[in-house]
Amino acid sequence: MSACTGVFAVSCTREHSTGAKTLQRERQLNQFLAEVERRALRIAEIAVRDRDEALDLVQEAMIKLARNYADRPGEEWTPLFYRILQNGVRDWHRRQKVRNRVMVWFGRGKKDEDEYDVVANAPDPAGRSPDDQLQTQEAMQRLEESIHELPARQREAFMLRTFEGLDVAGTAVAMGCSAGSVKTHYSRAVHALREKLGEHWQ
Amino acid sequence: MNDPGKNEQVEKQAKTLFDDSVERLDAATLSRLNQGRHRALEELRESRHSAPWLRWAPAAGVAAAAVVTVIVMRGPDVVEIAPVTASDFEMLLEEDGFEMFEDLEFYVLLDEVASEANGDVG
Numbered sequence: 001m002s003a004c005t006g007v008f009a010v011s012c013t014r015e016h017s018t019g020a021k022t023l024q025r026e027r028q029l030n031q032f033l034a035e036v037e038r039r040a041l042r043i044a045e046i047a048v049r050d051r052d053e054a055l056d057l058v059q060e061a062m063i064k065l066a067r068n069y070a071d072r073p074g075e076e077w078t079p080l081f082y083r084i085l086q087n088g089v090r091d092w093h094r095r096q097k098v099r100n101r102v103m104v105w106f107g108r109g110k111k112d113e114d115e116y117d118v119v120a121n122a123p124d125p126a127g128r129s130p131d132d133q134l135q136t137q138e139a140m141q142r143l144e145e146s147i148h149e150l151p152a153r154q155r156e157a158f159m160l161r162t163f164e165g166l167d168v169a170g171t172a173v174a175m176g177c178s179a180g181s182v183k184t185h186y187s188r189a190v191h192a193l194r195e196k197l198g199e200h201w202q
Numbered sequence: 203m204n205d206p207g208k209n210e211q212v213e214k215q216a217k218t219l220f221d222d223s224v225e226r227l228d229a230a231t232l233s234r235l236n237q238g239r240h241r242a243l244e245e246l247r248e249s250r251h252s253a254p255w256l257r258w259a260p261a262a263g264v265a266a267a268a269v270v271t272v273i274v275m276r277g278p279d280v281v282e283i284a285p286v287t288a289s290d291f292e293m294l295l296e297e298d299g300f301e302m303f304e305d306l307e308f309y310v311l312l313d314e315v316a317s318e319a320n321g322d323v324g
Contacts, residue, residue, distance in 0.1 A: 022250060026243060028241075029243065030239065032238060033243075037235045037238070038227055038232070039220075039223045039224055042223055042224050044269065054236065055235070058238060059237075059241065060218065062238055062239055063242045063245050066242040066243060066246040067246065067248075070246050073270055124308070136219065138214075140219045140220075142225050143216055143219055158216075162213050162216055162217055163216075163217065163220045190209045191209075192207065193213050193216070195210050197212065
């Protein structure tokens with residue numbers, strides 16, 4: 001009888017411990033996602049130039065991370081999350097290309113530029129003079145346009161390194177390429193942006 | 203080309219502008235991000251409560267459907283089934299493969315468009 005009670009107690013303790021670990025993991029994941037989601041949204045938005053689409057892509061990346069990688073060490077989450085997001089962005093661009101071809105065939109094609117008004121989609125102002133707001137928004141608009149004009153891999157490398165602050169190794173994981181490629185893409189991106197924005201930013 | 207000072211200036215200014223735009227995200231957007239995060243956490247809870255073998259159920263379903271298709275197409279007299287390689291299974295189990303089915307209607311539309319272009323409609 002007492003042996004039975006002992007086994008039951010051990011089993012309960014083990015279950016309680018597993019439950020506590022699960023809860024802690026969930027809290028950690030929640031904290032991670034809350035910390036990364038806003039930057040991820042802006043990065044996706046710059047890449048696809050549509051906030052609603054970017055929100056969908058970020059949500060999808062969060063779900064995939066939770067479903068497939070929640071048990072991985074926390075320090076791996078950032079590159080994994082951005083890898084999922086970048087794959088989503090690449091898929092989105094592929095689908096857009098096909099969709100545009102079909103729409104052009106039906107005579108209803110639109111240019112990308114017609115679909116996105118950066119100023120109209122700019123974030124809400126927060127306690128600054130209208131002149132300051134306008135200047136900042138215009139500078140961000142120029143930056144977004146310049147980043148958008150970069151080749152896709154350069155754009156990814158620049159945003160992951162500069163905006164998200166990933167190191168070269170983390171960026172390589174997120175982009176699914178070698179560290180050497182990251183360095184090359186990043187260096188070319190910075191150079192191209194200097195050329196494009198130089199006159200405005202000197 | 204490689205002026206570290208100027209590169210740093212571009213990086214710094216871009217980061218400042220980016221952080222500023224992140225800070226100024228509106229309440230509606232933040233709310234949608236919050237909802238998305240909670241959906242992801244729900245997904246995590248559900249995946250923990252479901253039996254591990256259930257994760258393979260869709261893949262097993264597709265594999266079974268493929269086998270049935272082969273049998274039906276080859277007729278009742280032929281019992282020989284084409285050998286299935288490891289790479290076939292890998293392709294079936296790959297998550298991205300399933301996402302394609304979500305867009306099935308779209309691919310059907312593409313097929314129709316291509317057929318019409320070739321003058322197959324009739």
